[in-house]
Amino acid sequence: MARIDIGSGNIGFVEAGGGPATPMILLHGVGSDKTVWHPQLEYFAASRRTIAFDYPGYGQSDPIPGADGETFARAILAAMTALEVEEAHICGLSLGGVIAISMHAHSPQRCKSLILADTFATHPEGQAILDRSISASSELGMRGLAEARVEALIAPGASDAVRAEVVETMSRIDPAAYASGAKAVWLADQRERVAAIACPTLILCGSEDRITPPSLSDDLKHRIPHAALVEIAGAGHLSNLEQPDIFNRVLDGFLAGIED
Template sequence: MSQIHTSKGAIGVVEAGGGNATPLIFLHGVGSDKSVWAPQLAHFGRSRRAVALDYPGYGDSDPAPDATRDDFASSILAAMDALDIDRAHICGLSLGGVIAIALHAAAPSCCASLILADSFAVHPEGQAIFDRSEAASRTVGMRGLAEARAGALLGSLATPAMHEEVIETMSRIDPAAYVIGARAVWLADQVDRAAAIRVPTLVLVGDEDSITPPGLSEHLAGLIAGAKLEQIDGAGHLANLEQILAFNTAIDRFLLEIE
């Protein structure tokens, strides 16, 4: 399955596994799509239903001009409804973490827990990053942006194959959708929403993340009552891709503690 029809239009989806355990939903970053979660679907699909979704305009989802981060969250909730998932653990990376916080604000009862990776409540350099991203998508195109950006996204241990994967994935994104996603993530200010979270929360961050540095994850975790903060050694901004075993193990430990 690559697409489902929802009340918010067609949404791209890929999933693995099943059973009675609470499902785990994965939300991608601004420069990727649902395919980035393949290592996690393979792992968590052995013990539960694991689902990765595209935002509107990304991957196999219908476009949604002028969509906001709250519209993205609504599309994920609509996809959950279409997939007959009432409640799930929500794992989001970067933009995915921003959308997870927005989703919780809209429908906290749908969130069994939150896993917020390499993300933030508010980014002090968000406006500047958005301005650069928007300009680059117009002037050099998505492949040029991807080639220029890959080195900053990945840590020192990333392989050439990882660099190539990041470039190819980002290059496939429609430029208009990318700008919408960039606005949704970099201009977010969800301090109040984060402070209102009352579900178990794990905050993960790569120790070499220069895009959303560990200090932003520390701030985010400090806003959320009872949140657990864990650093992924040897990872940059794309911790789930760079350190698959450590990333998956951290989530396994967290789920074992709360379920």
């Protein structure tokens, strides 16, 4: 794990792999950090440079006062530049998908493809989820919020190890960063932006996702007609962590198909 200076502060990241294949960028959700991507970092290191970032205020990244989703997107683009990554496959889960769409809106030429996992263009219950999240984080603290929310985040069949990892990761998040991230994801309305996506796009969704249910991925597919849509059986909201073997195989097949 390391940090890179983007001018407005340092951004935390972890990377693995290398070689001539187009790099892949991994963007985490509101209740986690870059470490959630360890199954993908291990798998894709064999074929390409793979980098997972923390948003400003998360993990090892410095906070940026007043940061919002646009700030997060610009920070990741700046971190890519600092690491000499001019073009990449951008893979984001939940909030990460929102940030990936924003990055494409700012710099489409830097997005070789988009992988949008367990995310949406706009969430019909976004304001209510935001209100509940902010209230619970204030009343319970981040560990209390994690313990109260974990069962909604993961599928009923998820392992105890996954459950424990989700709780520990969320417990480490700075409350101010969590509030910024929650506003960025739950109040997002990117219906116009997704209509402009022209690069190859893969939409992934856990079949048991109760936070961003498959209907929202269906809506994304309707708005991005050329996108491929794959439902991951047995996964909840954290499909990359709950069903990593399936997630990795589907993503690997998608990349092989557009890089041949």
